[in-house]
Every structure is written in C-alpha cells, then in structure tokens.
Amino acid sequence: MLRVRTRPLRVLSEEQVEEIHEASLAILERVGVEVHGEEALPLLVRAGAEVEATTRRVRLPRGLVETALRSAPSRFTLHARNPARDIDIGGDCIALLPTSGPAMVHSLEGGRRSGTIDDLVNFVKLAQWSPLLDAAFRCVEPVDLPPATRHLDYLYAAIRYSDKPLLAVGPGAVQARDALALAALLAGGAERLRQRPSVAIVVNVDSPLRFSAETVATIIAFARAGQPLQITPFVLPGIVAPVTPAGALAQENAEALAGLALAQIAHPGAPVVYGSFAAETDMRSAAPLFGTGQGVWLEVAAGQLAQRYRLPHRGMGLLCTAAVPDAQAAWEKMNCLWSLAFSHTHVLPHAAGWLEGGLTAGYEQFVLDLEMLNGLAAFLGGYSVDPESLALETIADVGPGGSYLLTEHTLANYRRVSCLSSLIGCAGDAGAEADLRSLWQRANALWRRWLAEYAEPPIDPGLHEAVRDYVARRRRGEGQSWA
Amino acid sequence: MLRVRTRPLRVLSEEQVEEIHEASLAILERVGVEVHGEEALPLLVRAGAEVEATTRRVRLPRGLVETALRSAPSRFTLHARNPARDIDIGGDCIALLPTSGPAMVHSLEGGRRSGTIDDLVNFVKLAQWSPLLDAAFRCVEPVDLPPATRHLDYLYAAIRYSDKPLLAVGPGAVQARDALALAALLAGGAERLRQRPSVAIVVNVDSPLRFSAETVATIIAFARAGQPLQITPFVLPGIVAPVTPAGALAQENAEALAGLALAQIAHPGAPVVYGSFAAETDMRSAAPLFGTGQGVWLEVAAGQLAQRYRLPHRGMGLLCTAAVPDAQAAWEKMNCLWSLAFSHTHVLPHAAGWLEGGLTAGYEQFVLDLEMLNGLAAFLGGYSVDPESLALETIADVGPGGSYLLTEHTLANYRRVSCLSSLIGCAGDAGAEADLRSLWQRANALWRRWLAEYAEPPIDPGLHEAVRDYVARRRRGEGQSWA
Numbered sequence: 021m022l023r024v025r026t027r028p029l030r031v032l033s034e035e036q037v038e039e040i041h042e043a044s045l046a047i048l049e050r051v052g053v054e055v056h057g058e059e060a061l062p063l064l065v066r067a068g069a070e071v072e073a074t075t076r077r078v079r080l081p082r083g084l085v086e087t088a089l090r091s092a093p094s095r096f097t098l099h100a101r102n103p104a105r106d107i108d109i110g111g112d113c114i115a116l117l118p119t120s121g122p123a124m125v126h127s128l129e130g131g132r133r134s135g136t137i138d139d140l141v142n143f144v145k146l147a148q149w150s151p152l153l154d155a156a157f158r159c160v161e162p163v164d165l166p167p168a169t170r171h172l173d174y175l176y177a178a179i180r181y182s183d184k185p186l187l188a189v190g191p192g193a194v195q196a197r198d199a200l201a202l203a204a205l206l207a208g209g210a211e212r213l214r215q216r217p218s219v220a221i222v223v224n225v226d227s228p229l230r231f232s233a234e235t236v237a238t239i240i241a242f243a244r245a246g247q248p249l250q251i252t253p254f255v256l257p258g259i260v261a262p263v264t265p266a267g268a269l270a271q272e273n274a275e276a277l278a279g280l281a282l283a284q285i286a287h288p289g290a291p292v293v294y295g296s297f298a299a300e301t302d303m304r305s306a307a308p309l310f311g312t313g314q315g316v317w318l319e320v321a322a323g324q325l326a327q328r329y330r331l332p333h334r335g336m337g338l339l340c341t342a343a344v345p346d347a348q349a350a351w352e353k354m355n356c357l358w359s360l361a362f363s364h365t366h367v368l369p370h371a372a373g374w375l376e377g378g379l380t381a382g383y384e385q386f387v388l389d390l391e392m393l394n395g396l397a398a399f400l401g402g403y404s405v406d407p408e409s410l411a412l413e414t415i416a417d418v419g420p421g422g423s424y425l426l427t428e429h430t431l432a433n434y435r436r437v438s439c440l441s442s443l444i445g446c447a448g449d450a451g452a453e454a455d456l457r458s459l460w461q462r463a464n465a466l467w468r469r470w471l472a473e474y475a476e477p478p479i480d481p482g483l484h485e486a487v488r489d490y491v492a493r494r495r496r497g498e499g500q501s502w503a
Numbered sequence: 504m505l506r507v508r509t510r511p512l513r514v515l516s517e518e519q520v521e522e523i524h525e526a527s528l529a530i531l532e533r534v535g536v537e538v539h540g541e542e543a544l545p546l547l548v549r550a551g552a553e554v555e556a557t558t559r560r561v562r563l564p565r566g567l568v569e570t571a572l573r574s575a576p577s578r579f580t581l582h583a584r585n586p587a588r589d590i591d592i593g594g595d596c597i598a599l600l601p602t603s604g605p606a607m608v609h610s611l612e613g614g615r616r617s618g619t620i621d622d623l624v625n626f627v628k629l630a631q632w633s634p635l636l637d638a639a640f641r642c643v644e645p646v647d648l649p650p651a652t653r654h655l656d657y658l659y660a661a662i663r664y665s666d667k668p669l670l671a672v673g674p675g676a677v678q679a680r681d682a683l684a685l686a687a688l689l690a691g692g693a694e695r696l697r698q699r700p701s702v703a704i705v706v707n708v709d710s711p712l713r714f715s716a717e718t719v720a721t722i723i724a725f726a727r728a729g730q731p732l733q734i735t736p737f738v739l740p741g742i743v744a745p746v747t748p749a750g751a752l753a754q755e756n757a758e759a760l761a762g763l764a765l766a767q768i769a770h771p772g773a774p775v776v777y778g779s780f781a782a783e784t785d786m787r788s789a790a791p792l793f794g795t796g797q798g799v800w801l802e803v804a805a806g807q808l809a810q811r812y813r814l815p816h817r818g819m820g821l822l823c824t825a826a827v828p829d830a831q832a833a834w835e836k837m838n839c840l841w842s843l844a845f846s847h848t849h850v851l852p853h854a855a856g857w858l859e860g861g862l863t864a865g866y867e868q869f870v871l872d873l874e875m876l877n878g879l880a881a882f883l884g885g886y887s888v889d890p891e892s893l894a895l896e897t898i899a900d901v902g903p904g905g906s907y908l909l910t911e912h913t914l915a916n917y918r919r920v921s922c923l924s925s926l927i928g929c930a931g932d933a934g935a936e937a938d939l940r941s942l943w944q945r946a947n948a949l950w951r952r953w954l955a956e957y958a959e960p961p962i963d964p965g966l967h968e969a970v971r972d973y974v975a976r977r978r979r980g981e982g983q984s985w986a
Binding site for chain 2: 043052257259260261264300302306309316344345346350361388392395397398399411412415423424434437439440444455460
C-alpha cells in the first residue's frame, strides 16, 4: 500500500480546528439533522437525542457525539477474499480505490458513450491487475442491464474477477444487504464476517443535514454487521452549505459526526471512515468544480478534523471537471494529487478513471491517473542517503569537469533510482501540435496490454457456485438472505 | 508578493541533512573545485584554500566555508526603479520571475519559431502587467539581432518597459558589467547602488565542480558591487553528477557552497541566493526531464539545505519537458507547483512561459502558468474562520433539506471566496475532443488583452536619455563604464 510519512500539511491552526468543531457541535445541538426511516428514531431517543417526531428533526447533545467519537476505532483491516490482499485503513497507509458511479465511458476508439457490463468487467480486471489499486469497484454503471439488479451484476463481477476487498454499492438498503449477504457467504457466515470486516460501503448525507431512509437503513445494517461505513457528506458551498469555506466545513463536519453517531449508537465500535466531499461551486452555473484551490483547501481542512477525531479519513480522489484526458484534466487532478500527499487521507476513492465531474469513466484516463500516482509514490518513497548513494569515491574519481555517464556507479544504480514513465515526461512529443491523440494512444496500448496480462484469481468452486446461486435467486426476485 | 506560511515539507531527516552537508564539505576539502580566470586564485589562497596552480584545482577547508556561511545575509531587498515594486528575498516571500533563456517562441498563431526583439518586448510588457510576477526577464532571445549586443537590447527593454527590479543576463562578464553600469545609472552611481541592491544575476556552475573564467569574473564583479548573485549548479544525475539523488545533492550543494565562498571572499556580506537546479535524467537519451517525482524530491531536499544555511533559496520553476501547452505540460508543471508550495523556495525563476525543457517560451503557456499560480495563491491565502464565515445563523435559517443559493449570506459572500478561472476548471469544454485549441484560444485572448491593457511606466527623461546613450555607445563598441 502507498504510505505517507511526510508531515501533514495544515491550513487550519489548532484553534481554528476547535472553532470548526465547536460550530459543528452547535449545529447538531441547536439546528439538528432530519432523520428518515423507522429504525433510527427510537435508537436516537434512547441515546439521549431530542427528537421532534413530526418533523423528524433530531438534535444531538454534545455528550452523545463525544461518546460516539470514543467508541469509533482509529484503524482497522479490510479483509479480502485473498488474505494477501487485505488492506489497512488508517495509520500512514492510503487505500487507493478506482472511481465509481459514472454511467458513461470514454475511450480513444469509442469516444463518449453509455457504459456496459463489458466495461464494468474490464475495469474490475484493470483494478485487479493494478499493483497500486487496493480494490476493484463499479467504475461504470452497466446501462445495458436492468437497473434493479445491476448491483448484483457488479457484485458478481467484483467477486469473480478480483480477490481484493469487496466494495459494496448503493444507492439503497436493498443493494447494501445483498452485499452483506454475499460478503457473509465469502467469509463463512455472518458471525465470521463480523470478526473480519470484508465489505465497505459509502453512504452520502443529503446535505444540508438530512439522512434519507435508505441511508439510515444502510448505516444501521452495516454498523450491526461490523462492516466499514464511509460516511460522506457531499457539500456544494453556496448551494447545500454556506458559500464560505469555514461554514461549509462546519456543516460538513456536523453531517459526518451525525452519521458517525448513528452508526455508533446502532453498534458501538462499528468501523467508520470520516468522509468529506466538498467541491467549489461555479456560482454562474451552480455546477461543482474539481481540483480548484478552494477545493484543495477544503479537503486538507477536513483531513485535519478527521485527525482531531483520530478517525480514518476518506478524501476525494483524482477529480476533474474536464470531460476528456486533456490539459485541464491533468491540471485539476494534479491539484488533487498533491493535496493528498500532504493531507491526512487514508482512503482515496476515485483514484483512477474519473472524468467530467464523475459522469464519465475514462479508459485512457484510468491509465494516466495510475501514472500520476506512480510519480507520487516515487516521491513519497524517497531516496536513500548512505555511502553508496552519496558516492564520494565516484565524485573524487570523476573530478571537476568529468562525466558520470559510463561510471560503474551510474551503471550499477541508474535502474534502481529511475521511475520514468512511458506515457508522460518523455521528450518524444517535442514539436507535437494541439492533438492529444498520441498521448491517448500510448495510454490505450497500456490498458489493452494490462487486460491481456490480467489473470483471473482462483476461487473455490463451491464458493463460486454459492455466489452464482445467490445472484440467480435474487435476480428471480427471491428474498434476501440478509435481514 | 506571494507568501507561504504553511509548514515546509521535509523529505530528509535532520540527520540526513547533516550527512549531505558533511559529504559536501568532504568534497570541497578533498576533491575540490576547478576555478578558471585570473582574479580568483590569489583571493582563494589568501582565504586559506589550497590551490594547485597548474590544474587550477582549489580545495576549500571546512573553516573557509563556515566563515563564508556566517557572512552571507539571510534576507535582503531587491530594489526597483519604482520603489513600490521593491521585493523581499527571503523570509516567507516567494519572488516569482518569468522564464529566461529560450531562443524559440510558441504561440497559437505562429506555432514554434525563432524569438525576436518584438517577442522579447511583449514578454517584458506582460511581466510588467502581471500582478503576480515580481520582475520582467529575457523570456526569449532576440535571435533577429546581433548576438554580441542582444543583452543591451534586453536591458534597454527591461528598463524602459518595466519599473520592476532589474534582472541581468549572461552568459559572460561583459554582459554582467553592462548590467551593473546601467543599474548604477538608475541608482545614481556605484556607491548608491551598493546601498540599494537593484540588479540580480544568475550564474551557473559548470557541473561537475568547475567554475569558468566568465562565471568567476561575474561572481567577483557582482559581489563587489553588492548586487545579488543566484549561484546555481545545473545537475543532471548520471551525466554531470552521481545518478543517485543523495550523491547528486551532495555535489550540487558543494558547488553552491563553493560559489558562495568565492562571493563572500570577494566581498564579505555580499547577498547570495542558494540556487539548485537538478533534473531527473532520462538515461535512454541523456536528456533532462522536468516535473518528475525524483525532480521534486531533489528540489525539496535542496530547499532543506538552504534552510539549514539560513540562505534564501532559488527553486527551479514551473518546468516541463512538453513542447506545447498540453496535458503533459500541465502534469509536469503541477508537480513543480505543489513542491513549491511546501518547499523553502524564496525565488522562483521560470514561473511563467517555460516549454520544451527551456528551449521555448510560450505565449499561451505564460498565461496558463500565471493561472496555475493564481490557484496556488488562493490555496495559500486560505479562508477566514470567524462568525461571518461560520454562518451558524444562516445554517439554522436554511435548516435540513434547504437551499443556500439565494440566501443573503451567499449573495454577500460568494464573490469574495471565489477564485474561478476563465481558462480552466470550467465545464464549458464538456464533450470536447482531443484538440487543445479551445484552451489555447482562451489563453491567447487573455495575453492579447493584457498587452492592450499594458501601460508604459513613467521614466525620468534625463535618465531615459542616459540609458539610451549608454546602450548606443556600447553598441558602437565603446568601452564599459563599469570596471
């Protein structure tokens, strides 16, 4: 896994972190959140919340939030079907996850078109192949299949074509429970699953300050199953939160804390990742923009809050507004990349493939994103300082005005210290004109090679059969095996 | 001026900084440097260096280097013709300077072609116009004019079309002395110039470990005139330095310290900027690459050494290998940009316009680079945390599920917190294909507008006449007024 050992960046002083924290507690205590569905309200009342049943407004006293913060773990392991693929969430690790959600695909040959199940499987295979990515994900929605059962198609593909940890998808509690049921099959039962967190899910808060019935049901189901929740507000300042970054952050933090409290009330000790997702808003069009200076500031600041709470932090990803892998995409994504390097991120969603504000998954962009992460990994890995690398003997031998090109030291070391890209950073494009096609062609050749190199991970035939059987039964409309 | 108040990034531990420092002292003491020209050797002998006259090899004892480090200032002011344009070198300021050196120009209309005096004047005007850039510079070589007097054409343009601090150009001591003579004219004599450092120059070390006669003469002339020297090795690991980053850094540091020692011996207290310029080498072609993970590591590490010595640090700039403003250019430059944000840089050369490894200056790239720096400035400027920005009243008024779009708070604040680009980050290109021309057209419209908005800064007519007269006399081959 990618590890960050640099000192994290700070954009807020300690005092400012406390001011945001206090503002968030004030929001939860005085304004409260709206909580839908039938399960949560009795739990919240029992935990000391003040509930207005008619409006579903729930006000959370400070003590309730503080108790929840005490029971949430700071780090945990997300287990994989193949134990060699287990990943750490927390500490100095960053889990890199591919993008999820787009309904469109972009590729060199096909341009921009609807996603299909073949694309979904391709992306699962590419994520399985990648040494950098820590899990596969539903990079694209299989629009050619019936909506009601697409999550089953995804889960089957993720289990069959990847042995990395399983990531569940929404949007609702039905989908969440199917993922739990399949994860329990893989783990050997619900009790063993609880011992070994093996499937993680993202839930979004409906900002401002509202939890839908589906979100609440998912939080409660996952918390009780002991499976990790990534509770993530999606904040657009000026639209669903104050336009001022401090206010947007205070509200976002309040929302994340309310979700965390609900999870901890449902099951104390439930693994929760503190998610943040706040894009700068283009107030001319009310559209989100990604990779701007304000967006980076908001992400770093959210990371400081997560650190204050000693919670793993889910960052935002290599995001962009750009629709194709162009200069704008590189520009916006690089802003995201470097904030990551110096932030407190533990889970990076959308680490590869994201385009067009999340509407599109790009094949060539997927390759380019991994190459960006490779460069960052080289930087973060650093270089040794020792007698061999200091090379004083060689410096004396070469002397003033000499050449190092053919020295033994150069020949012995150059491969080890080099991290050159076959995609970017090469002077081969000198004189190239305004066409990006040569870059896209290089990226295209790479993902096609990776798909060719991909090998299906072994799966126990009985387990495979049980998974197929569950999916087939559910496709026929039979009941879920997870209550 | 751009200010960086974030905690600087570290890639070396304190111990590793000391190891590099000790290795550099060992190189200077045991291997030494080769020093050409007639002036330096007697000065170095007198200061305690061990000189082999036949080979011109000079070994510098540790004490000599330590004495030099004690006399160099940690910060100083570089004065401008217009005092409102004075800039601070050191502290938490970053002086942003345009690129210098390219012989080629790239623009939307003209593609890639040789630079002319018109281009040079255009770039001086654009640098004068820019609120972000702290000086004008010779962004492009006027290839249409005779080589021997091009530096005079540049100096005249820089003085006439800009009232920001004057930057001298090489490559030799003749050019350096003309810059000093003109700076003395502007300052009102050599003695007043010494009181008010007003012209800075870059000198490059011929790595490995060699100082040419021209470099030595320039160092001595500028040091004695009290004008700032940016002493900058240009290190290509595996070619002119060890291929291992630690060894390249130890040699680069030794070279910078040797130059600093020479300047301090010539004139104790002379203002010196610690320069570093180390590019990762593509060992397949022996060409430098810019904006790679290794390059960023080397720059951050060099900044740590400068900080150890309490010297202002000259970083590398927004560099790229890419030949045109494409995805690769954005990618490489963004790597440079973010290392800058967290490094110890005080002078950023090549902050705007650089393309193709420094062979080309780009008009549209100049605009794009300034836009990148704008985004960074927004991030570094940060956002307030106070009752108005926390917006608790508004959050309570809007409540769960509401909209902030038309609230008074949004309308009162959105302009202030927004730093949107008209170039990048807009969703307007959604659906765009592999052509970068629309981005280039937006950038083109901007630099043309800036040139139209540019206003010539006033200059005292007598001073203007004296400058023209000096340049005319020197063009006729008459002697320099600076000894």
